[in-house]
Amino acid sequence: MSYISLEVNCDEDFIEIFMAELAEIGFSTFQEKEGGDGLFAYSEENQNIETSQIQALFQQYEKLTSLSYNLGTVEKENWNSDWEKNYEPIEVEDKILVRAHFHPSKPQFPIEIIVTPKMSFGTGHHETTYQMLNQMYDMDLEDKMVLDAGCGTGILAIFAALRGATKVDAYDIDEWAVENTVENFSLNSIIASKHKVWQGEVQSIPKKETYDLVLANINKNILLSDIQHLNKHIKKGGFLMLSGFYENDIPDILNECSKFSLELINQSVRNQWSAILLKNNK
Numbered sequence: 001m002s003y004i005s006l007e008v009n010c011d012e013d014f015i016e017i018f019m020a021e022l023a024e025i026g027f028s029t030f031q032e033k034e035g036g037d038g039l040f041a042y043s044e045e046n047q048n049i050e051t052s053q054i055q056a057l058f059q060q061y062e063k064l065t066s067l068s069y070n071l072g073t074v075e076k077e078n079w080n081s082d083w084e085k086n087y088e089p090i091e092v093e094d095k096i097l098v099r100a101h102f103h104p105s106k107p108q109f110p111i112e113i114i115v116t117p118k119m120s121f122g123t124g125h126h127e128t129t130y131q132m133l134n135q136m137y138d139m140d141l142e143d144k145m146v147l148d149a150g151c152g153t154g155i156l157a158i159f160a161a162l163r164g165a166t167k168v169d170a171y172d173i174d175e176w177a178v179e180n181t182v183e184n185f186s187l188n189s190i191i192a193s194k195h196k197v198w199q200g201e202v203q204s205i206p207k208k209e210t211y212d213l214v215l216a217n218i219n220k221n222i223l224l225s226d227i228q229h230l231n232k233h234i235k236k237g238g239f240l241m242l243s244g245f246y247e248n249d250i251p252d253i254l255n256e257c258s259k260f261s262l263e264l265i266n267q268s269v270r271n272q273w274s275a276i277l278l279k280n281n282k
Contacts, residue, residue: 002045002073002074002075003042003043003044003045003073003074003075004027004042004043004044004045004047004049004071004072004073005040005041005042005071005072005073005074006022006027006040006041006042006054006069006070006071006072007033007038007039007040007069007070007072008022008038008039008040008041008067008068008069009033009037009038009066009067009068009069010037010038010039010061010065010066010067011037011065011066012036012037013065014061014064014065014067015032015036015038015039016273017061018039018041018061019039019041020219020220020245020246021057022041022057023219023244024219024220024221025049025053025054025057026043026047026048026049027041027042027043027047027049028042028043028044028047028173028174028177029041029042029043029174029176030042042074044173044174044175045073051071054069054071089103089106090130091109092130092133092134092137093134093137094108094109095109095110095111095134095137096109096110096111096112096113096133096134096137096159097109097111097112097113098112098113098115098133098155099112099113099114099115100114100115100116101114101116101187111137111159111162111163113155113158113159113162113188114184114187114188115153115154115155115158115184115187116153116180116183116184116187126273127270127271127272127273128217128243128244128273128274128275129155129156129217129243130270131243131268131270131273131274131275132156132215132217132241132243132275133155133156133159134268135241135266135268135275135277136156136159136160136163136215136241139163139213139239141160141163141164141165141213142163142164142165143164143165143166144160144164144165144166144211144212144213145165145166145167145168145169145210145211145212145213145235146160146165146167146168146169146211146212146213146214146215147168147169147170147205147209147211147213147214147215147230147233148160148168148169148170148171148215149171149202149205149214149215149216149218149226149230150171150172150173150216150217150218150222151170151171151172151177151178151181151197152172152177152180152181152217153177153180153181153184154170154177154180154181154182154184154185154197155184156215156217157169157170157181157185157195157197157215158184158185158188158190160213160215161185161188161190161195162188162190165213167194167195167196168190168195169195169196169197169205169209169211170195170196170197170198171197171198171199171200171201171204171205172199173199173200173201174199175199178197178198178199181197182197185197202226202229202230203229205229205230205233209233210233210234210235210238211233211234211235211238212235212238212239213238213239213240213241214230214233214234214238214239214240214241215241216230216240216241216242216243216244217242217243217244217275218244219244219245220244220245220246220249220252220253222244223242223244223245223253223256224252224253224256227240227242227253227256227257227260227262228256228259228260231260231262231280231282234280235280236280236281236282237279237280237281238279238280239265239277239278239279239280240257240262240277240278240279240280241275241276241277241278242275242276242278243273243274243275243276245273245274246272246273246274247269247272247273247274249274250267250274250276253276254276257278260280260282261280261281261282262278262279262280262281263278263279263281264276264277264278265277265278265279
């Protein structure tokens with residue numbers, strides 16, 4: 001399988017902005033360049049990203065930052081291998097430690113999650129994953145059914161399983177993310193066969209399946225399109241947790257959620273990124 005690769009050279013202040021913008025046109029995996037002078041973005045070729053889309057995006061910012069980019073294709077491989085070896089553990093408050101298998105354990109944390117990220121998004125380093133984990137920590141997940149929509153590394157699904165969820169389903173459009181999630185399940189002594197992980201989009205969720213909690217850490221445009229579908233799979237009184245968007249995007253997300261009797265329960269903001277928890281009152 002080949003991937004579209006995009007190298008972006010820009011000022012450090014614009015890296016997260018470009019991650020968000022590129023995610024909206026179909027890029028799914030990102031890696032910051034050493035030295036903080038840009039990023040690499042990747043997408044499966046079947047996403048059909050047009051060169052004109054990329055050109056139009058960068059034209060909006062060319063007067064705001066020094067900017068150049070190179071577009072190409074690469075074969076499937078673990079491009080993040082060097083980064084994986086050097087990334088630091090993440091501490092979510094004093095509650096959760098996210099680490100690689102080669103990091104030492106820290107028993108003072110109530111929960112430890114072991115993640116080998118490969119090309120998948122979701123290590124806890126990003127503000128969105130951090131906030132999702134932090135909000136999930138305060139929820140009762142014992143014997144619950146949970147869906148992780150766009151699972152990336154599977155970190156949110158893993159956390160739900162570690163907190164006692166009976167059934168944890170997860171899907172992602174990226175084949176690599178599905179493989180990575182299964183691997184990370186094993187690293188955390190979660191028996192993958194007791195749960196379900198598959199490659200697909202929101203329409204691939206089995207029609208009759210409903211969940212106590214649906215998690216979706218995806219970009220704004222996909223969320224706005226997917227909320228109506230995800231809502232069909234939330235039990236009455238169940239919850240939907242969303243992230244992957246900026247603080248100023250909250251009104252648009254809440255407006256869409258209001259169409260489906262989804263009530264805002266909690267929200268958080270960290271470095272302009274947001275996460276919200278809603279309850280299904282239908």
